[in-house]
Amino acid sequence: MPELPEIETILYNIKPYLIGKKIAYILVRNVNLRWLVSKEILNLHDELILNIKRKSKYLLLKLQYGWIMIHLGMSGSLRILFNDSTTITKHDHIDLVLHNHIILRYNDPRRFGCWLWYKKLSDSNLLSKIGIEPLSKNFNKQYLFIKTRNKNVSIKQLLIDNKIVAGIGNIYSNESLFIAGINPERSANSLNLKEIKLLINSIKHTLRNAIKYGGTTLRNFSNAYGIAGDFNQKLKVYGRKNKLCLLCKTSVINAKKQCQRMTYWCDVCQH
DNA sequence: ACACACTCCTGAATGC
């Protein structure tokens, strides 16, 4: 389940192979992703890749005349392949083929991802709704304090809302709340400024640490070389239902569904 | 405006 650190890992992997290189063509085997693959992408050829960046969980490829916006959804992955005779496996939906024969291959079993074309990024109504980046200076206690006032939703739910803060998914919201010692069921507006500050620091720490370890591999995340991330070994609560809390070592980890997502927490360590 | 449920999808895990 790619969240911000996984996308950042992929970006780091693919950047050196793509920037300044020319796309020969893009082979789309299945246009039926979350939304149809843009027709501009199907017809694209001989375009130079000027830059690549990440915004929230989107990867943005800047070409000469527009942008390709890629989202990996829940199960998408990107691989760099050095040899075009590589066999196609199930769910290999898109190949971006460079003039030097290197391929960026997109695989997505659940097809919740997307490949969309925009002439200008401001044309994207998906991007325009996205909140600030959690690793930016703008994501600070003042910002989150203001955003949590008059919010009755749980703090867990607020953290995975991309309109508030971009790129934190289910895993990292659970982890950050555990590290901050805040109960995920607390309503967002019940947090005081001191707790907000603690939470901000925990989120930044968790995300930076996850990036450092190459992301979290649960089922099918791997980096652009097909190598799994190591952060799952560092997870403190996520997926640890009924297991002993690693911090207090007295209580077991609780699990319950909160707004369609699993939430994990320790009653002793999180208040 | 807000809170919540529903929806897309496949594969792994679980249940009988």
Place this chain on the structure above:
DNA sequence: TGCATTCAGGAGTGTG
């Protein structure tokens, strides 16, 4: 062992 059911979740959309 085998078949059927459940679960996982990013995030836009629809409903009350």
